[in-house]
Amino acid sequence: MIHIGAHVSVAKGWEAMGRTSLALGGDTFAFFLRSPRGGAAKEVVPEDAAALRAILTEHGFGTIVAHSPYTMNLCAVKEYVVEHAEDVFRGDLQNLEDYLPGQYLNFHPGSHVGQGAEAAIPRIADALNRLMEPGQTTTILLETMAGKGSEVGRSFEELRAILDLVRPDLQDRLGICLDTCHVWDAGYDLSDPDRVLDEFDRVLGLERLKAIHLNDSKNPCGAAKDRHEKLGQGCIGTDRLKSVATHPKLQGKPFVLETPNELSGYKAEIETVKSWFC
Ligand code: FE
Ligand code: FE
Ligand code: ZN
Numbered sequence: 001m002i003h004i005g006a007h008v009s010v011a012k013g014w015e016a017m018g019r020t021s022l023a024l025g026g027d028t029f030a031f032f033l034r035s036p037r038g039g040a041a042k043e044v045v046p047e048d049a050a051a052l053r054a055i056l057t058e059h060g061f062g063t064i065v066a067h068s069p070y071t072m073n074l075c076a077v078k079e080y081v082v083e084h085a086e087d088v089f090r091g092d093l094q095n096l097e098d099y100l101p102g103q104y105l106n107f108h109p110g111s112h113v114g115q116g117a118e119a120a121i122p123r124i125a126d127a128l129n130r131l132m133e134p135g136q137t138t139t140i141l142l143e144t145m146a147g148k149g150s151e152v153g154r155s156f157e158e159l160r161a162i163l164d165l166v167r168p169d170l171q172d173r174l175g176i177c178l179d180t181c182h183v184w185d186a187g188y189d190l191s192d193p194d195r196v197l198d199e200f201d202r203v204l205g206l207e208r209l210k211a212i213h214l215n216d217s218k219n220p221c222g223a224a225k226d227r228h229e230k231l232g233q234g235c236i237g238t239d240r241l242k243s244v245a246t247h248p249k250l251q252g253k254p255f256v257l258e259t260p261n262e263l264s265g266y267k268a269e270i271e272t273v274k275s276w277f278c
Contacts, residue, residue: 002245003062003254004214004273005029006266013048014099018055024263025270028062028254030106030213033092038071038084041091049099062254064100065141065177065211068092068107074127075110075120075152082127089131093138101137104211104254106177109142109153109162120152125165134169141177141210146185146226154186154224156203163204175210176200179258180236180244181229182213187222190240193247212255214245214273230259231269242276 005026008017010033021029034041056064072085089107096105112120132140142162147154153162159176166174178200180190188196200206216234218227232238245255257269 003028006257015051018052024267030065030256038069044099064103066105073110075123096138106141111150117152121161132170141175143177144182146182147224148226176208177211179213181215181217184217189221214255
């Protein structure tokens with residue numbers, strides 16, 4: 001079995017995210033520590049965070065997959081954009097260390113905005129070398145990207161190149177989050193998940209794969225568009241998504257839905273995913 005949940009809103013606080021996830025039938029979730037467009041970090045109330053931690057323990061949740069803002073670009077050309085990105089990363093990581101230790105913080109590696117991936121990759125790794133600490137409890141996840149625009153991380157090789165430039169003493173705090181919509185859009189055909197996972201293992205090592213974003217895609221394999229669809233209503237389809245979720249090599253990992261849904265839709269999708277295991 002896997003852990004399954006949805007991306008939920010932090011607007012009503014941390015305990016509320018746990019309660020919402022329980023109401024959806026989930027046992028993991030994802031959330032933004034601030035607006036997905038960046039902005040100031042939402043102030044964490046210590047008692048509220050403690051209440052969430054109690055829920056996670058009591059109900060046996062899998063690892064939580066926090067998400068950095070989409071706009072956070074550690075390899076931007078403009079220096080002030082990078083400085084802001086580093087402040088955001090540092091702030092979100094510190095909040096997790098203080099209030100929700102031992103979880104995952106997932107981020108989009110960045111957009112090279114014309115520099116080329118070769119120039120951007122060392123800059124992303126340099127930022128991680130500055131921002132991470134060997135003693136941190138949070139594992140940082142790089143997300144596999146669709147390859148829209150100038151996104152870095154469109155291939156397993158690009159992610160490998162970033163990992164290779166991060167300091168050895170930080171390596172055990174680094175992993176990958178595989179987004180099914182993104183890898184599909186990037187040209188990895190999920191008709192044969194064994195082949196995609198073998199490729200992942202060859203390039204990155206399967207032990208790096210910590211979490212999965214379970215999304216259908218509005219576009220065919222290789223489209224490089226990144227438009228998520230509800231499970232079974234897109235080009236990936238139920239059969240392929242099911243073969244990913246039930247894959248023996250992925251059991252025990254947190255799977256998070258980022259499908260275009262209201263809470264009722266997430267509830268139904270979580271039920272569907274659970275039915276794949278019956
Ligand atoms: Fe993402
Ligand atoms: Fe994602
Ligand atoms: Zn996406």
